[in-house]
Amino acid sequence: MSQASVATSTSGRTIASRSVTVTAIVVGAIAMVAIFIALLFSAPAPEASPTSLGFSLRSFFVWIGGLNPLVQIPIILVVFGAVAGILLLLIEYAPRPGKGYFWLRLVASFAIPALAFMLLRPYQNAVLYVMAIALIAGGLLFFADYRARQGSGYLVQLVLFMAPAAILLLLGLVYPAISTVVQSFFDKSGKTFVGFENYVWAFTNPEGFWSVINTLIWALIAPAFSAAIGLAYAVFIDRARGEKVLKVLVFMPVAISFVGAGIIWKFMYDYRQGDQIGLLNAIVTFFGGEPVAWLDAQPLVNTFFLLIVFIWTQTGFAMVILSAAIKAVPTEQLEAAALDGANAWERFRNVTFPGIRSSMIVVLTTITIASLKVYDIVAVMTGGRANTTVLGFEMVNQQQRFQSYGHSSALAVVLFLFVLPLIIYNARQMRKQREIR
Amino acid sequence: MSATQTAIIADNRTKRQVERDTRRNEKTAQKRLTSKGATIGAVIIAIFWTIPTFGLFVTSFRPGADSNSTGWWTVFVNPSFTLDNYFQALTSGGTALTLGESFLNSLAIAIPATVIPIVIASLAAYGFAWIDFWGKNVIFVFVFALQIVPIQMALVPLLSLFSRGLTIGEVQVFPGLGLRDVDHSFATVWIAHAIFAMPLAIFMLHNFISEIPGEVVEAARVDGAGHGQIFFRIILPLAMPAIASFGIFQFLWVWNDLLVATIFAPSSSLPLTQTLNSLSGSWGDKWFLQSAGTFISIIVPLIVFFALQRFFVRGLLAGATKG
Numbered sequence: 213m214s215q216a217s218v219a220t221s222t223s224g225r226t227i228a229s230r231s232v233t234v235t236a237i238v239v240g241a242i243a244m245v246a247i248f249i250a251l252l253f254s255a256p257a258p259e260a261s262p263t264s265l266g267f268s269l270r271s272f273f274v275w276i277g278g279l280n281p282l283v284q285i286p287i288i289l290v291v292f293g294a295v296a297g298i299l300l301l302l303i304e305y306a307p308r309p310g311k312g313y314f315w316l317r318l319v320a321s322f323a324i325p326a327l328a329f330m331l332l333r334p335y336q337n338a339v340l341y342v343m344a345i346a347l348i349a350g351g352l353l354f355f356a357d358y359r360a361r362q363g364s365g366y367l368v369q370l371v372l373f374m375a376p377a378a379i380l381l382l383l384g385l386v387y388p389a390i391s392t393v394v395q396s397f398f399d400k401s402g403k404t405f406v407g408f409e410n411y412v413w414a415f416t417n418p419e420g421f422w423s424v425i426n427t428l429i430w431a432l433i434a435p436a437f438s439a440a441i442g443l444a445y446a447v448f449i450d451r452a453r454g455e456k457v458l459k460v461l462v463f464m465p466v467a468i469s470f471v472g473a474g475i476i477w478k479f480m481y482d483y484r485q486g487d488q489i490g491l492l493n494a495i496v497t498f499f500g501g502e503p504v505a506w507l508d509a510q511p512l513v514n515t516f517f518l519l520i521v522f523i524w525t526q527t528g529f530a531m532v533i534l535s536a537a538i539k540a541v542p543t544e545q546l547e548a549a550a551l552d553g554a555n556a557w558e559r560f561r562n563v564t565f566p567g568i569r570s571s572m573i574v575v576l577t578t579i580t581i582a583s584l585k586v587y588d589i590v591a592v593m594t595g596g597r598a599n600t601t602v603l604g605f606e607m608v609n610q611q612q613r614f615q616s617y618g619h620s621s622a623l624a625v626v627l628f629l630f631v632l633p634l635i636i637y638n639a640r641q642m643r644k645q646r647e648i649r
Numbered sequence: 650m651s652a653t654q655t656a657i658i659a660d661n662r663t664k665r666q667v668e669r670d671t672r673r674n675e676k677t678a679q680k681r682l683t684s685k686g687a688t689i690g691a692v693i694i695a696i697f698w699t700i701p702t703f704g705l706f707v708t709s710f711r712p713g714a715d716s717n718s719t720g721w722w723t724v725f726v727n728p729s730f731t732l733d734n735y736f737q738a739l740t741s742g743g744t745a746l747t748l749g750e751s752f753l754n755s756l757a758i759a760i761p762a763t764v765i766p767i768v769i770a771s772l773a774a775y776g777f778a779w780i781d782f783w784g785k786n787v788i789f790v791f792v793f794a795l796q797i798v799p800i801q802m803a804l805v806p807l808l809s810l811f812s813r814g815l816t817i818g819e820v821q822v823f824p825g826l827g828l829r830d831v832d833h834s835f836a837t838v839w840i841a842h843a844i845f846a847m848p849l850a851i852f853m854l855h856n857f858i859s860e861i862p863g864e865v866v867e868a869a870r871v872d873g874a875g876h877g878q879i880f881f882r883i884i885l886p887l888a889m890p891a892i893a894s895f896g897i898f899q900f901l902w903v904w905n906d907l908l909v910a911t912i913f914a915p916s917s918s919l920p921l922t923q924t925l926n927s928l929s930g931s932w933g934d935k936w937f938l939q940s941a942g943t944f945i946s947i948i949v950p951l952i953v954f955f956a957l958q959r960f961f962v963r964g965l966l967a968g969a970t971k972g
Binding site: 225251252254256257258260262269270273274276277278279280281282284285288289292293296299300301302303304305307332333334335337338340342362370372373376377378380381383384385386387388389391392395441444445447448449451452458460461462463464466467468469470471472475476477478479480482484485487488490491494524525528532533536556559584585588589591592604607608611612617620621624625627628631635638639642643 | 695
């Protein structure tokens with residue numbers, strides 16, 4: 213922005229000093245990697261104990277864990293707020309010119325990484341390496357910041373803005389995703405390499421096989437039905453009397469947990485001898501039929517009854533978004549079509565639907581992703597019995613019940629491969645939109 | 650006095666006239682755009698979507714003996730109601746804690762797990778929106794794409810980071826947090842929820858924050874404010890609608906979550922969903938308890954939903970129509 217244009221005035225010297233900066237950073241980075249490798253090849257010390265400064269992240273969490281749950285809420289919010297406040301103060305003051313602020317940047321660059329690492333209590337054998345890495349990282353940050361084209365302080369504040377989120381994402385999503393892929397090629401214990409054996413298991417073992425089949429059924433049927441019913445309902449109630457109330461009725465299940473929805477529907481599906489208390493079987497017996505144990509009916513029938521629950525929860529979401537899209541279709545176009553003699557269906561087909569196509573795609577992809585990841589409904593309603601298991605459930609099941617990390621990871625990777633095309637599609641879609649903007 | 654009165658009456662009359670006219674216009678418009686079949690279809694869907702919840706709601710107030718022998722619809726013939734189910738459900742529990750205790754746990758999990766990711770994500774969203782840096786667009790698309798990585802994929806490695814720490818090969822670097830045995834420790838659940846919320850939160854808040862007019866930010870810069878002040882004094886207040894709608898979204902998602910809590914929470918810190926799930930197994934056919942338990946668990950989401958419905962819908966639309 214405005215800062216960027218300031219610093220590019222002196223051309224020749226800038227290029228020379230840039231190359232100095234780059235060289236220094238590369239050297240520093242190599243040093244960090246070297247120390248890290250040295251750490252990996254240092255003698256293992258199984259008896260080493262953790263070192264800390266007397267307080268650590270763990271000691272704080274242990275202390276707060278001993279309090280009443282309701283007391284914990286304000287305490288954690290105040291502590292977190294204080295940390296965020298310090299961060300903002302640093303962001304505000306770091307880029308200012310002047311000697312005091314120079315020292316502020318210097319101290320912050322070195323102290324924050326070192327303190328962060330010490331809060332994690334590195335083991336004795338690793339302390340020196342870890343601190344060296346922290347100090348070099350701090351030094352590099354300070355140096356790069358000092359020579360930044362946009363003026364010193366620019367890089368420090370950028371790092372302060374982005375680092376918390378970046379750490380969470382790298383540690384919590386990127387690293388685990390990579391680690392899961394690696395794990396899927398190892399056996400139960402995670403020590404022996406087994407190649408594609410886990411994947412073979414996933415497609416041949418009954419649990420693995422059914423979870424793959426059922427997941428595909430979920431991903432194909434749930435979005436289609438939710439979107440279709442949601443769209444139909446949105447069209448039916450558009451500009452009708454009491455539209456708001458009618459909307460809330462269908463939208464309400466979106467707020468209910470899958471656990472709650474699961475129990476609500478288990479009650480609907482209830483099966484017993486004699487008088488029925490489940491509505492569905494009561495209707496069946498009212499018409500002279502035999503009561504059915506819906507959730508045990510195989511093959512695939514029970515999966516469809518689970519799907520009904522999921523569709524029930526997702527239709528409201530589809531309806532709200534599609535309804536908003538329908539309202540954005542210009543009334544004049546509809547009226548013009550009506551004057552031309554188009555009937556309701558033709559008007560919908562040729563005017564409304566093209567207008568809401570992009571929202572439709574959003575609804576379909578969102579629900580598809582949600583249905584690929586479904587866990588709760590299966591866990592609550594059948595616990596995966598009677599071949600109702602899905603990938604999202606089975607991988608947790610393998611890990612919790614059988615401690616079988618290899619199988620679990622392979623199922624996770626299969627799930628990821630199912631989601632991958634949707635990721636690519638959505639990301640491309642978003643890039644296109646950003647280019648338009 | 651009387652003059653103003655007649656004026657008011659006249660005013661009311663015209664107002665009524667206008668209302669009547671618009672209603673008539675709306676009706677004709679309706680006639681043109683909707684049909685009888687559509688109304689019937691809408692009513693059928695609405696009934697189908699309400700009956701299951703309503704049935705369980707009625708059951709939660711019926712005495713156990715009744716609800717176990719007759720269908721809930723018979724209540725209209727011979728009504729009898731009680732609140733006992735709720736007291737009994739609140740005090741009954743699994744191995745570690747009662748439903749009432751896990752209600753408190755759910756609060757202690759959901760509130761921090763809503764606030765923490767919002768603060769961290771709004772910082773990052775501001776960075777993406779108002780600070781230029783190399784590779785910004787590519788990184789942003791990457792963060793967006795992370796949104797769709799299945800949570801299940803991240804659970805096991807994250808859990809082992811929490812419990813066993815970082816060990817590379819044979820070399821131990823960091824120990825785990827070791828909070829598994831600490832009563833009422835929610836730390837790992839907070840962190841896990843914050844992580845899983847991050848991509849969507851950054852995406853939604855960025856959408857809103859980047860739309861704030863640049864002149865506002867420039868004016869503050871001219872007045873000598875740094876990024877810290879601009880963020881805290883200008884962007885945060887302006888972004889409140891987006892923060893509110895994401896907050897509701899995140900609160901409901903955390904409150905309703907079963908998977909993350911199952912994996913990360915120690916047994917005394919389990920939230921309502923998990924306790925309800927395990928209780929519903931041991932309650933078996935005692936529908937009077939299951940129904941009361943379910944309504945205890947969905948009362949908070951329903952209150953949040955009905956009170957803040959507009960923000961919630963706005964949040965959905967912001968997340969969806971732009972994606």
